[in-house]
Amino acid sequence: KAGVTQTPRYLIKTRGQQVTLSCSPISGHRSVSWYQQTPGQGLQFLFEYFSETQRNKGNFPGRFSGRQFSNSRSEMNVSTLELGDSALYLCASSLGGTVNYGYTFGSGTRLTVV
Amino acid sequence: KNEVEQSPQNLTAQEGEFITINCSYSVGISALHWLQQHPGGGIVSLFMLSSGKKKHGRLIATINIQEKHSSLHITASHPRDSAVYICAVSNTGNQFYFGTGTSLTVIP
Numbered sequence: 579k580a581g582v583t584q585t586p587r588y589l590i591k592t593r594g595q596q597v598t599l600s601c602s603p604i605s606g607h608r609s610v611s612w613y614q615q616t617p618g619q620g621l622q623f624l625f626e627y628f629s630e631t632q633r634n635k636g637n638f639p640g641r642f643s644g645r646q647f648s649n650s651r652s653e654m655n656v657s658t659l660e661l662g663d664s665a666l667y668l669c670a671s672s673l674g675g676t677v678n679y680g681y682t683f684g685s686g687t688r689l690t691v692v
Numbered sequence: 693k694n695e696v697e698q699s700p701q702n703l704t705a706q707e708g709e710f711i712t713i714n715c716s717y718s719v720g721i722s723a724l725h726w727l728q729q730h731p732g733g734g735i736v737s738l739f740m741l742s743s744g745k746k747k748h749g750r751l752i753a754t755i756n757i758q759e760k761h762s763s764l765h766i767t768a769s770h771p772r773d774s775a776v777y778i779c780a781v782s783n784t785g786n787q788f789y790f791g792t793g794t795s796l797t798v799i800p
Contacts, residue, residue, distance in 0.1 A: 611788070615733075621778065621790040634787045666733050681725070683735040 580604065582671050582684035590690045596657040599687045601669035603650050609633075609674030610652040611681070612644060615666040624667075627652055628674045656689075664691045695719045698779050698791035705798050711766040713794045715779030718760065726753050726764050727778040729793070735778075738764070769798045 583602040591597050603610050611626040611634075623636040627646035646652045650671075656663055666688050670681040697716045705711050717724070726738040739746050739753040741762065746753050750769075755762040766773055779791040 609786070611786070613788070620792045621780070621788075623788040623790075626786050628786075636787070668733075668735060670735075670737075680740045681737050683727075683737060685732075685734045688733065 582669060582682050584667075584669055584684035584687050586687060587685065588688050588690075590692060591659050593659055593661060593691055595659050596655060597659060597689060599654045599667055599669075599689070601652045601654070601671070601684060603652070603669075603671030604682055607671035607673055607682075608650050609672040610646055610650065611670050611672070612652070612654050613668045613670070614638075615668060615686075616662075616664070621668075624654070659691045661691050663689065665689060694792070695789040696779055696781055696791040698794050700794060701792065702795045703797070705769050705796070707770060707798055707800050709769050709798075711769050711773075711796065711798075713764045713777050713779075713796070715762045715764070715791055716760060717762075717779075717781045717789070719781065719789060720783060721781040722784045723782050724755050724762050725780040725782065725788075726762075727780060729776045729778060731775075738777075766796075769796075771798045771800050774798050 585600045609628045612624040615621045626634045630646045641657045644654045666686045668686045670683045672681045699714050723742045725740050728736045741755045750767045752765040774797050776793040776795050778793045782788050
């Protein structure tokens with residue numbers, strides 16, 4: 579079965595621009611969570627969506643937002659890009675619900691802000 | 693103070709050695725996760741634990757809820773085990789906290 583698909587794999591943007599990243603979960607998974615990984619801060623939780631609703635949010639500024647569609651695909655948007663937003667952005671999908679199911683990660687989108 | 697602490701930060705082992713990576717956490721959790729990340733970025737979820745012990749091939753993960761501690765063991769290590777191993781915890785709100793990772797190099 580297909581895994582978690584993230585697009586694009588690589589992206590270069592200019593400071594001040596905005597960017598949208600996409601994550602297609604495993605079929606049947608209703609939870610999608612997003613993470614930022616940088617050399618300095620490591621992995622950090624951004625937010626989690628379940629059935630089109632944001633259930634949890636990490637400690638990131640409002641420039642970071644997301645949404646989930648009825649087919650469980652999720653997008654993450656970063657507005658007014660800063661150099662420090664350069665990172666690997668990972669998403670993970672899970673069955674979701676109230677039970678803690680295992681997570682499957684995508685390969686990530688590597689964003690470079692210049 | 694980080695919610696999740698891992699040790700060691702770096703580990704070099706000879707092929708065939710038994711390896712242990714430790715993880716301590718300070719928050720209430722519903723599950724603890726061990727993740728593996730190879731160069732290039734892709735992350736694989738190895739284990740999700742809420743109690744006891746799990747085994748998958750040469751990998752064993754244990755958790756002691758009372759002591760807030762988990763260990764990941766690799767028996768008969770192999771160069772292909774070389775990767776960064778990350779401990780993460782999730783709470784009932786599905787928020788994640790991550791350790792800084794242990795970089796493992798297994799030398800043939």
